[in-house]
Amino acid sequence: MPQKSRLRRLKGTIVYRPTIVIDLETHPSAAALELPCPDEWRHAVGNATKEDTVARKQAENEASWPVERERRASLDWRLGEICAVGWRIEDQPAHTICSASEGLMLTRLWEAIGGLENPQVVGFNILNFDLPWLLGRSAVRRVAPSRILRVNKWSPAAGDVIDWAEILCGHGAFSTKGWTLAKY
Numbered sequence: 423m424p425q426k427s428r429l430r431r432l433k434g435t436i437v438y439r440p441t442i443v444i445d446l447e448t449h450p451s452a453a454a455l456e457l458p459c460p461d462e463w464r465h466a467v468g469n470a471t472k473e474d475t476v477a478r479k480q481a482e483n484e485a486s487w488p489v490e491r492e493r494r495a496s497l498d499w500r501l502g503e504i505c506a507v508g509w510r511i512e513d514q515p516a517h518t519i520c521s522a523s524e525g526l527m528l529t530r531l532w533e534a535i536g537g538l539e540n541p542q543v544v545g546f547n548i549l550n551f552d553l554p555w556l557l558g559r560s561a562v563r564r565v566a567p568s569r570i571l572r573v574n575k576w577s578p579a580a581g582d583v584i585d586w587a588e589i590l591c592g593h594g595a596f597s598t599k600g601w602t603l604a605k606y
Contacts, residue, residue, distance in 0.1 A: 440512050440538050440539070440541050441512055441543075441544050442534065442535060442538065443509060443510045443543075444543055444544070445507075445508050445546075445552065446504050447507075448555060449496055450492050450501060450502050451502055454494075454495035455492065457495075459484050459491075463487055463490065466483060467480060499554055499562075504524050504528070504556075506518065506519065507527045507530075509531060509534060511534065525564075525565055528556065528560050532565060532567050535567075535568050535569060543571055543584070545585060545586070546585070547603075548585045549585040550585075550587070553583070575588055576593070586606075
């Protein structure tokens with residue numbers, strides 16, 4: 423029985439499940455960097471009522487918009503793009519692709535996943551970040567995913583995805599604010 427691999431019992435039979443660890447890097451799209459400061463950002467002045475205080479806070483909000491716009495676009499697949507993708511399949515060398523062609527990176531990753539029999543995808547915050555980005559950007563670039571990944575957050579071994587961020591925070595029982603992979 424291989425010790426290095428993930429095993430799962432299925433009707434009395436031990437089934438080998440290769441694991442593939444995935445991580446993405448993202449950045450704002452050129453179009454997102456042109457978005458004007460929205461009114462709800464500009465007019466978020468809290469309890470300020472004095473005219474000069476309101477004007478000062480609105481000016482501060484408008485001045486801070488470029489940084490906020492970049493942050494938002496790097497976290498939302500509808501406003502950003504994937505600039506690098508990396509994966510590692512168990513005992514194989516890691517693969518990292520940085521390319522101006524988002525479609526190429528997505529195609530290569532889906533090919534790697536599609537070539538595995540019954541894989542289990544592993545990541546940190548993969549359910550809330552990486553998978554929505556992969557699926558959303560694949561739709562935008564018209565790259566067909568090679569498989570549908572079943573998610574079972576209550577019994578990760580029963581699904582195709584293991585999200586360590588979900589497991590370590592007790593599936594929402596503990597706050598995730600400030601708990602990055604590096605902090606764990």
